[in-house]
Amino acid sequence: MAKRSFRHEARTFAVLFEIMEFPTALRQLIHVPQNVAIFSHRNPDGDAIGSSLAMRHYLELFGHNVHVLFPSEYPEEFEALPGAGEILIWDLQPEECKQVINKKNLLIFLDFNALDRIDKLGDYVRDLPVQRIMIDHHLYPDSIADFVFSEPLASSTCELVYEFIVGLGDRDKINPNTVGKCIYTGLVTDTGSFRHATNSNVFRIAADLVERGMDDTGVQDMIFNSNREKNLRLLGHCLSNRMEFYPEFKTAMIWLSRKDYEQFDIQRGDTEGVVNYLLSVKDIRIAAFIHNQPTVVKLSLRSKGNIDVQEICKKHFKGGGHKNASGAYSHDSLKATIEKFKSILPEYKDRILAG
Ligand code: 5GP
Ligand code: MN
Numbered sequence: 001m002a003k004r005s006f007r008h009e010a011r012t013f014a015v016l017f018e019i020m021e022f023p024t025a026l027r028q029l030i031h032v033p034q035n036v037a038i039f040s041h042r043n044p045d046g047d048a049i050g051s052s053l054a055m056r057h058y059l060e061l062f063g064h065n066v067h068v069l070f071p072s073e074y075p076e077e078f079e080a081l082p083g084a085g086e087i088l089i090w091d092l093q094p095e096e097c098k099q100v101i102n103k104k105n106l107l108i109f110l111d112f113n114a115l116d117r118i119d120k121l122g123d124y125v126r127d128l129p130v131q132r133i134m135i136d137h138h139l140y141p142d143s144i145a146d147f148v149f150s151e152p153l154a155s156s157t158c159e160l161v162y163e164f165i166v167g168l169g170d171r172d173k174i175n176p177n178t179v180g181k182c183i184y185t186g187l188v189t190d191t192g193s194f195r196h197a198t199n200s201n202v203f204r205i206a207a208d209l210v211e212r213g214m215d216d217t218g219v220q221d222m223i224f225n226s227n228r229e230k231n232l233r234l235l236g237h238c239l240s241n242r243m244e245f246y247p248e249f250k251t252a253m254i255w256l257s258r259k260d261y262e263q264f265d266i267q268r269g270d271t272e273g274v275v276n277y278l279l280s281v282k283d284i285r286i287a288a289f290i291h292n293q294p295t296v297v298k299l300s301l302r303s304k305g306n307i308d309v310q311e312i313c314k315k316h317f318k319g320g321g322h323k324n325a326s327g328a329y330s331h332d333s334l335k336a337t338i339e340k341f342k343s344i345l346p347e348y349k350d351r352i353l354a355g
Helices: 013-019 024-031 046-060 076-080 094-102 115-125 157-167 176-190 201-211 216-224 229-241 258-263 309-317 334-354
Strands: 035-039 065-070 106-110 131-136 147-150 243-246 251-256 286-292 297-303 325-330
Touching: 024 131, 035 046, 035 115, 046 065, 046 076, 046 106, 046 157, 046 176, 065 094, 076 216, 094 115, 131 157, 157 176, 157 201, 176 201, 176 216, 201 216, 229 243, 229 251, 251 334, 258 286, 286 334, 297 309, 297 334, 309 325, 309 334, 325 334
Parallel strands: 035 065, 035 106, 106 131, 131 147, 251 286
Antiparallel strands: 243 251, 286 297, 297 325
């Protein structure tokens, strides 16, 4: 089947949704029961899990048989989202994942746009003779689906899932306690509590969800008030002992070693948000968090304004993401990765100072 794309040459976000049309074939896929597998990326964040569970709850209203699959575990705080407990994790149960996928005729890819972002799950589904839908907001999508809904102007994939549901005429199917709660989770997490909303539509969606009775305080509580003592001690350690500043490049970094991982018993999600503290410093324009996870060194870059950290991640570390928030993995040592990061800053100096 020919690849279909909803990506029109829209000038603005609002126009995009006005002219969005859903082909009959897609409408049928959604409104007639199928066997569906929903996938999202490694180290799933609030947008990955929120969009996946929102889509699951929406589809189940039409009688679909739906499973959600992630390559790796999700942060503990999201266990409170409806349906989180049933998500299948390839790292923990690869055989079960394969058995479930084998029965599926429709795959939905959410919050990623290249199959390497779902690791071995990507290899497993790459050549399956089934239909695929992709909904995502990252830059430079690969051709991985028959129906592509890709909009980098969106702040979150959850925003696009909301528009997808509304575009199919199903606004009234947005149950505040299931679909609504999950969508709101992605809106809040991917925009840093609306501070990085990339368009006004985000606020309209939030207002609609609140008007429908979605418990916004409850969702905020789940996301932000679920720390344990060890999380605050880890933060204190990062800020007191692991922070470096490079004022010449308006850049700051926090690093964590494998020993830190042991000492602070760092688990999935425990380092989420640490990098943002660096951006709170007035003159800092690039923030880096480089940490030696048990099996790999992970980089998270954040920037202010026009500085494109996606380019840095892609060019130097084969990673990607968004202009102001990107990530990558390095198979070099922690020390070598930190040195490499520092060595590339001069290349961007002019842009950092101008941006
Ligand atoms: P984080 O730094 O929080 O892991 O990720 C920031 C953004 O970059 C997210 O949108 C995430 O999906 C994306 N990202 C993180 N790591 C990678 C990576 O290794 N490759 C690509 N293409 N994107 C990444
Ligand atoms: Mn996202």
